[in-house]
Amino acid sequence: MTKLIKGKELSEKIVENISEELKNYTKKPGLTVIIVGDNPASRVYVNKKKRTAENAGFNSVVIELPEDVTREELEKHIDELNKDEAVDGILVQLPLPKHINTYDILERILPEKDVDGFHPENVGKLVIGLKPYAVSCTPYGIIRLLEENNIEIEGRHAVIIGRSNIVGKPMASLLLNRNATVTVCHSKTASLRRVCMQADILVAAVGREKFVKRDWVKPGAVVIDVGINRTEEGKIVGDVDFEEVSGKAEYITPVPGGVGPMTIAMLLSNTLELFKLHNDL
Numbered sequence: 001m002t003k004l005i006k007g008k009e010l011s012e013k014i015v016e017n018i019s020e021e022l023k024n025y026t027k028k029p030g031l032t033v034i035i036v037g038d039n040p041a042s043r044v045y046v047n048k049k050k051r052t053a054e055n056a057g058f059n060s061v062v063i064e065l066p067e068d069v070t071r072e073e074l075e076k077h078i079d080e081l082n083k084d085e086a087v088d089g090i091l092v093q094l095p096l097p098k099h100i101n102t103y104d105i106l107e108r109i110l111p112e113k114d115v116d117g118f119h120p121e122n123v124g125k126l127v128i129g130l131k132p133y134a135v136s137c138t139p140y141g142i143i144r145l146l147e148e149n150n151i152e153i154e155g156r157h158a159v160i161i162g163r164s165n166i167v168g169k170p171m172a173s174l175l176l177n178r179n180a181t182v183t184v185c186h187s188k189t190a191s192l193r194r195v196c197m198q199a200d201i202l203v204a205a206v207g208r209e210k211f212v213k214r215d216w217v218k219p220g221a222v223v224i225d226v227g228i229n230r231t232e233e234g235k236i237v238g239d240v241d242f243e244e245v246s247g248k249a250e251y252i253t254p255v256p257g258g259v260g261p262m263t264i265a266m267l268l269s270n271t272l273e274l275f276k277l278h279n280d281l
């Protein structure tokens with residue numbers, strides 16, 4: 001019988017533990033999120049981050065900037081936050097408008113305040129096996145899910161569908177650093193289904209509704225579904241056809257309630273670690 005990997009329950013436990021730890025400190029961690037434009041999905045997500053952070057005991061601030069903000073104006077806000085000792089973590093919500101180079105902005109954030117783990121210094125440290133200031137939240141959350149469910153990583157073949165800088169690439173580094181054999185697939189991968197069938201751990205992060213079918217999955221595999229897609233009927237589904245794959249996989253994450261809640265939990269975890277770093281705690 002397929003076991004569910006419930007991110008919602010673990011994320012609530014992590015946030016509760018963080019909230020308890022903060023009672024030991026007189027100061028509160030500061031998390032500032034910058035959102036540019038009025039993307040509805042981004043706004044919902046940012047509001048959820050702010051609410052969860054505040055409930056856990058953080059000082060959480062959202063800076064809202066118009067769609068036509070210049071790069072110089074956005075950089076000025078980041079520079080001010082970099083200097084502000086009350087701010088431990090800075091997050092620029094993606095995507096940014098097309099007239100602003102995303103990588104210029106992410107690199108502007110100090111590595112030790114880069115709560116998303118996207119700065120080249122943090123990415124580089126992760127790749128070569130050193131400890132970065134912060135690790136990309138979604139892959140970090142997936143590792144926590146695997147560890148909390150006592151799922152062996154070392155020596156297993158992990159296949160990742162998707163090579164994004166946010167999920168696919170850092171996920172590969174995290175798994176490699178734990179001695180998995182890793183294959184990263186993408187739109188140019190030949191015989192994608194055959195590659196996926198070899199996976200002991202399959203991570204789907206491609207952004208396509210019910211893309212992974214039953215015959216893509218090896219019996220007994222661990223299936224991690226990162227996708228969040230809205231059907232024509234308005235239902236939220238993942239990149240994996242849950243109904244088909246459950247029953248064949250040994251473990252699977254549901255959508256919603258799987259990987260998604262872990263992303264915000266790890267954001268708070270990263271912020272707490274930066275707070276402790278900045279205050280020598």
